[in-house]
Amino acid sequence: MSTAAYHHIHLIAIGGSIMHNLALALHRKGLKVTGSDDEIFEPAKSRLAADGILPEQEGWFPEKLNPLPDAVIVGMHARPDNPELLYAQEHGVPIFSFPEFIYEQSKNKQRIVIAGSHGKTSITSIILHVLKYHHRLFDYAVGAQLEGFDLMVKLTEEAPIIIIEGDEYLSSPIQRVPKFHKYHHHIGVMSGISWDHINVFPTEENYREQFRIFAEMTPKAGTLIYNQDDEQVQEVCVPNNSDVQYIGYTIHEHKIKKSGKTVLKTKKDDVEIQLFGEHNLRNISAAKEVCKQIGIKGQAFYEALATFKGAARRLEKIGENEHTLVYKDFAHAPSKLKATSEALKKQYPERQLVACLELHTFSSLNKDFLPQYYHTFLAPDVKIVYFNPKTLEHKRMPPLDPKDLKAAFGDDEIMVLTDNQALQDYLLNTNWKDKNLLMMTSGTFGNLDLQQLAHTITAS
Structure with missing residues (x-):
């Protein structure tokens, strides 16, 4: 209908x-x-x-x-x-969950669903950017704001395809199954599996099983594009259906210039891009495979990619001067924390990296889940973990002891702060010469104005 x-x-x-x-x-x-x-x-x-x-x-x-x-x-x-x-x-x-409604509106379209614990927003965003650049007709549903797009949902009668960011979280309060099970993809992408959402998937096995179901839902003559470097993805994406096309992808061949710019190596020319980090180089490979399936070949893909600035809040540059860069990133899960902090340190190895993580989600504040962060925060030179005790109260969770937190991360050098004014004072009193700052959260650091903070730091 x-x-x-x-x-x-x-x-x-x-x-x-x-x-x-x-x-x-x-x-x-x-x-x-x-x-x-x-x-x-x-x-x-x-x-x-x-x-x-x-x-x-x-x-x-x-x-x-x-x-x-x-x-x-x-x-x-x-x-x-x-x-x-x-x-x-x-x-x-008639009552619909969000994914049910999107499926109902796209039954006559080719449905492309990007799934994964991390990377799905970036992969989806790259695909949307490339399709728009080449004036293709398409519908979409994606969680992050993207430059050049007013709304992040589009439903038309005319578009032959729809690109959907496939969230593994539950569909609705009365339909407690993952959203990505409800879209019934023709082309599926699996970017990575790293246990999350402990409040609804209490064990790592239970969480991984949701991705196995997604993989097995790939229909006859369908395509499953998967990250061949991720062991858990490989486990659930074993090519076991001769009616399905399985395509593995890895890090795109590249080099990093002394300027900090990343250049992709292609069959024709080198292509300088605005993204960086191994996780993004995998995301690019995934998006390229999707675009190939829907008729956008290599050089056309790279031409569009060179103009892509990234999805909002995904390793987004918010301040810069000649010796300091300030980034914010929508990162909270251990795998995202590790990938983002390592990427920024590797891109600018001559600069110190000060990184601050806010623990904000139910999983990240859960004592049983915290050991998943063990040794995921080693790349930065200065490591700060912030959480707001009021968030714990609001979620009706027990208080966190900084000692337990340091033990979970496996690093006594981590600075633990629970007051956003103290965090702001520390950052503003730091000498930022030849240092970069990375602020990672799915929250707001207690309504800290990150844009103003970045401006103050880079104006000095």
């Missing part, structure tokens, strides 16, 4: 990163869009308000579903006993 069959769609938990993008996309197609949430943060708040669909007040109001909408889309942030959800169930309104 296309969106043309709907007149009114109601979104429960409309303020989510991907949910508010879907709300805006549907609204701009001319549908009546309503929604609710108990908390809406920026930038979702301003974006929804600009389009006139920001809920008048935060909270849940079943009366919004009277008269009944044609469909309800429920986000993972809602609870199973959500009053609006219960009302929709009682009155027989």
Whole structure:
């Protein structure tokens, strides 16, 4: 059923990163869009308000579903006993999770789903950039903001393909299966497996099994593109179905100039790119294989890639002068922490690296999960781990002892801070000559203004 069959769609938990993008996309197609949430943060708040669909007040109001909408889309942030959800169930309104709705809108398209514990946003973003550069017609759903794209969800009748970032987190509060199981891919990508989301996948085996299911869902005449350097990926992507095309990829051949720029070696010419780090060189290889499958060959791919600046918050440069660079990265999982910090140190070996990690997610603050960080933070010269005790209280988790944290990381040199003012003071009082700064978090460092911090550091 296309969106043309709907007149009114109601979104429960409309303020989510991907949910508010879907709300805006549907609204701009001319549908009546309503929604609710108990908390809406920026930038979702301003974006929804600009389009006139920001809920008048935060909270849940079943009366919004009277008269009944044609469909309800429920986000993972809602609870199973959500009053609006219960009302929709009682009155027989069609209810979709986000991935179910995307699948329903793309049944007649070739579906390309990028999965993995890390790298999926970057791979998806590269593919979108290349397709847009070459004026291809495509739909998409991706979690991160990308330069040149207003919305991160696009659903049309005309596009023959859709590119989807395949999150392994649960689909909805009433559909506790990974989102990427619901898209039914024709072409699948698996970038890496590193245990995460301990609150819903209590063991490493249970987490890995979700990726095995994804791999085995690849259909007859389908394609599975996988990171051949990742042992866990290899374990679940064993070519065991003769009806499926299996394509392994590795780090793209390259060299690093003295200027810190990375250059790709290709069959024709060297191509200077704006990304760096071994993880990104793998991401590029994955994106290249996808693009090849949909008709964009080597030189056309490289031409577009040379203009790609990266996805927002993925190793994003936010400040620079002649002797200092400041980066922020959406990193919290151990594998991301290791890859990002090692990449920046390797790219600028002559400079000291000061790196700060905020523990913010349920997994990263969980004492049982913390040993996964052992020796993942060795690359920086100065290592800071920050967490906000209020975050632990909000998540109803026990307090963390800095000694236990250092032991989990296997490094007594780590500086542990729990006050963002103390963190800011330390960074502003550091001599930044021939030093780079890397700030890694999926949170906000207690609402620390990183852009202003970078400006102050690089202005000195």
